[in-house]
Amino acid sequence: MKKRGNGYRFKIYDGYKADGTQNIVTKTWIPEAGMTPKQIEKECQKQFVIFEEEVKTGSFVSANVKFEVMAEMFLAQAELEGNHKQLTLERLKDCKDRTYKAIGHLRLDRITTAHIRKFINSLAQEGTNKHTGKGLSVKTQKLYKGFISDVYDFAARYYNMYLKDPCKGVHTVKVETKKREIYDLEEMQTLVNLLCEKAPLKYKVFFIIAMFTGFRKGEILGLEWSDIDFENQVISINRTSVYSKEKGIITGTPKTENGYRSLKVNDEVINAIRELKAEQDENIAKLGDAWHKTDRLFTAWNGLPMGPDTPRHWLQKFCKKEGIRYVNVHSFRHFNATALIEFNCNVNQVSASLGHSDPTTTLNIYAHVFAKVQAKASEALSNSISLNVGG
Secondary structure, three states, rough: OOEEEEEEEEEEEEEEEEOOOEEEEEEEOOOOOOHHHHHHHHHHHHOOOOHHHOOOOOOOEEEOHHHHHHHHHHHHHHHHHHOOOOHHHHHHHHHHHHHHHHOOOHHHHHHHHHHHHHHHHOOOOOOOOOOOOOOHHHHHHHHHHHHHHHHHHHHHHHHHHOOOOOOOOOOOOOOOOOOOOOOOOOHHHHHHHHHHHHOOOOHHHHHHHHHHHHHOOOHOOOHHHHHOOOOOOOOEOOOOOEOOOOOEEEEEOOOOHOOEEEOOOOOOHHHHHHHHHHHHHHHHHHHHHHHOOOOOOEEOOOOOOOOOOHHHHHHHHHHOOHHHHHHOOOOOHHHHHHHHOEEEEOOHHHHHHHOOOOHHHHHHHHHHHHHHHHHHHHHHHHHOOOOOOOO
16 A cells, blocks of 8 residues: 555555466555545555455456446446436447547546547547538537546446546537528418318327427327316426337436426317317227227327327428428427517526426527517617717
């Protein structure tokens, strides 16, 4: 046991390797800030005994372990504990290939901020995103950084490896992103008219709910009849329906804690939902035992949950057939938020309606809309009051 810098270096000789040389196992222990010399001496002895026991039982993992090995241990433990949402875990697994290629072969205690900075910069390079031909978005870059940080946190919590997180101080790189497309008021009115005239009832109701509430696609697909308060005209979000590459369609929790919310809707929306309930009851009576009782509003023909991509595929075909512009399903959420802002709802009201975790998120996404509304208000004020400057 040796004092080394602000910590202590433990070294144990653990038998011999195949070539006859001694197998040396080391570990660094760093006292917590504020500990007295006496407390440090006592805790140091305790940590050394724990270290000896870990080496003896084979449960000790040295800090010279490769990043890929520790990352696989982290992912296995995360899956075992079930503390991550299924889709979150799958996104972390999607980070493996690029991360392992960049730093997987490096020892955990040898990875530096420079390694991570170089890796993040590479993610922002043109062509990295195979779908857009551009670099990965800032949001995706943060996901990769979070994956690496999670591995270091896991190493500290489970194996007492208190190593510096090399991601600290590394900034993401802004990349050019595609301009967000949404329907304007005239386009939306045209689309709604066509939906009411020609669309099957379940798609008409789906997109009417999307437009009037701003709920996420997965939240709408997760709606059950118990979430509809017909008397008070209130829709509540209690779950989501999403697709998992590993498990197929699954029921999950809302994206944030504020995602659990209730929203009052108008007569037109609630009446459309009533029509859907009547139609579904008829289908249940016709199909009998072939109907799967899921209690979902939006289902396949046999009552099983509607697939997450089904609304998108249907809307694409509908727009093409009717000769109108197609904008993705998420654009209905943006349309709703933009309309609320232009109708003078404040940022807290819009944030609560959308289920954002923080009003800052709403402000960041819709800053340009708030600025536009403010500019209109300033212009109206200027037109209302004349100044006789220098008169």
